[in-house]
Amino acid sequence: MEEDRNTLILNSYAKINLGLKILGKIGNYHQVETILQSIDLRDTITFYPRREGVIISSSHPELPQGEENLCYRACRLLSPDRGMRIAIEKRIPVGGGLGGGSSNAAVTLWALNRIWNLGKSREELLRLAAKVGSDVPFFLLGGTVLCQGRGDVLKPLPPLQGVYFLLVNPGFQISTSWAYSRCSFGLTDVGKFSKVKSSLSQLDLGQIPEEFPNDLEGVVADRYPVIKRIKEELYGYGALAASLSGSGPTVWGLFKAGKEAREAAESLHRENDWWIKVTHPIDLVLPEEGKIGDNRY
Numbered sequence: 660m661e662e663d664r665n666t667l668i669l670n671s672y673a674k675i676n677l678g679l680k681i682l683g684k685i686g687n688y689h690q691v692e693t694i695l696q697s698i699d700l701r702d703t704i705t706f707y708p709r710r711e712g713v714i715i716s717s718s719h720p721e722l723p724q725g726e727e728n729l730c731y732r733a734c735r736l737l738s739p740d741r742g743m744r745i746a747i748e749k750r751i752p753v754g755g756g757l758g759g760g761s762s763n764a765a766v767t768l769w770a771l772n773r774i775w776n777l778g779k780s781r782e783e784l785l786r787l788a789a790k791v792g793s794d795v796p797f798f799l800l801g802g803t804v805l806c807q808g809r810g811d812v813l814k815p816l817p818p819l820q821g822v823y824f825l826l827v828n829p830g831f832q833i834s835t836s837w838a839y840s841r842c843s844f845g846l847t848d849v850g851k852f853s854k855v856k857s858s859l860s861q862l863d864l865g866q867i868p869e870e871f872p873n874d875l876e877g878v879v880a881d882r883y884p885v886i887k888r889i890k891e892e893l894y895g896y897g898a899l900a901a902s903l904s905g906s907g908p909t910v911w912g913l914f915k916a917g918k919e920a921r922e923a924a925e926s927l928h929r930e931n932d933w934w935i936k937v938t939h940p941i942d943l944v945l946p947e948e949g950k951i952g953d954n955r956y
Contacts, residue, residue, distance in 0.1 A: 665774055671702040671747075671766040672801065672941065673757040674794070675824060675904040675911050678855040679873040681842060688793070688809045689839050694859055695758075695794070696819055697801040698938040700826070702751050702759060704730075706770050709742035719749040729764035733791050737771050737779075752934060754832025756905030758798065764791050765798030769945050785811075802942040803859060816859055819940040823920040825893065827927065828909040828934040829885045838906035841878045871902040879907045886910060889933070896923035 677694040684690065713734050715724040725731060730745050745767060751759030765788055772779045779787075781799065788795035793810040805814040855871055880886040886903060889910045893901040897919050898912030914920040920937045927935050 665708045667706045667770050667774060669704050669706075669766050669770055669945075671704050671751075671759070671762045672697050672798070673700040673751045673759060673762060673938075674698065674797065675757065675826075675909075676873060676902070677803075677859065678871040678902070679875060679905065681839075681874040690808055691810065692805070692807050693810075694816070694855065695797050695804050695806050697798075697803075697941045698824060698826075699941050700751055700757070700936060700938045702763060703748040704763060704766055704770070705746045705748075706767075706774060707744040707746070708774055709744055711740070711742040713742065714744040715747070716744070717747040717749055719747075719753055721753060722747065722749065729760045729792050729795070730767040733764045733767040733787075733795075734771060736787055736790060737768065737777065738775060741771075741775060743771065743774075752828045752909060754834070755828050755909040756833065756835075756903065756907045757826075757909055758794050758905070761792050761794035762798045764788070764795045766945070768795075769799065785813075799945060801945060803940065818942045819859065821915070823914045823917045823937060823939050825898065825912040825914060825920045825923055825927075826904075826909055826934075826936045826938060827889045827893065827912070829883070829889065830932065830934060831883075831908060833879060833883070833907050835906045838875045838879055842875055871900055873903045873905075875906050876903040879903060883908060892927060893923070896926060898923070 674695045674697055677696050679691060679693040682690040682692060713731055715728050715731055722728065734743055747763060751757050753759060768784050768788055772784060785796045785799055788799055789811040796811050796813060797804055797806055800813060800815060803816040803819045805816055806812065886907060890901045893910065893912030898914060901910060901912040903910055917937065924935050924937050927933065
């Protein structure tokens with residue numbers, strides 16, 4: 660039985676990778692260095708407390724609803740016995756390299772800690788998030804963050820502002836595990852990635868790097884040549900930089916002006932049946948303690 664008085668609705672924001680370097684592998688986990696950036700593309704999650712059992716429902720028919728769902732894992736990790744129905748309104752492409760599942764899981768950890776009055780600190784939630792999935796800790800911070808290790812070593816960077824990202828997804832999913840299993844370590848030129856870190860750390864957007872190198876892009880583009888075509892299209896419409904986000908297949912193009920990004924989006928819409936979205940960076944993506952409602956502060 661659900662209790663409407665405790666229903667909580669929260670936004671769950673996507674991310675893009677501003678470069679990705681794979682450093683090696685320890686055990687079953689790849690060690691990476693990447694800069695993650697929160698963007699205003701979001702899912703909406705509604706939490707309905709119930710006496711027992713965890714139920715996951717979604718507007719996307721292919722989203723896992725059992726133990727494979729990261730929200731389910733987060734729920735059971737926090738409390739094995741409590742009940743909750745979690746309804747996810749998906750707008751972030753599934754399997755698109757935009758971190759939708761990890762973001763949903765982070766929001767679930769935050770929400771259930773509050774609904775169930777568990778009293779866990781942000782630091783405790785970060786430790787739990789690392790057990791749920793590699794990118795999940797980032798989504799408890801949001802903004803512009805240098806992520807290292809498995810994605811659980813986080814260093815916040817100055818907020819990225821005054822730019823727009825045009826996202827292009829060709830309409831299929833890519834398995835993250837497939838992409839990582841086929842990549843080679845250390846493909847990214849260290850100097851190129853250092854230039855990305857320096858530019859974003861100093862907010863020197865006047866020196867935007869020509870490349871935001873992603874070690875996964877080569878193997879993904881070889882298997883799916885449309886990735887190269889999308890990048891060429893974005894540069895042709897005036898993008899200052901373009902790169903694969905995560906394991907893809909979403910590609911982002913960076914624009915200084917929203918008008919240019921929107922005009923490029925309109926042109927690409929006329930010529931292709933791709934999923935296309937103009938978005939921009941955001942900073943904090945979860946409420947500060949004691950604040951609920953619109954969780955974009």
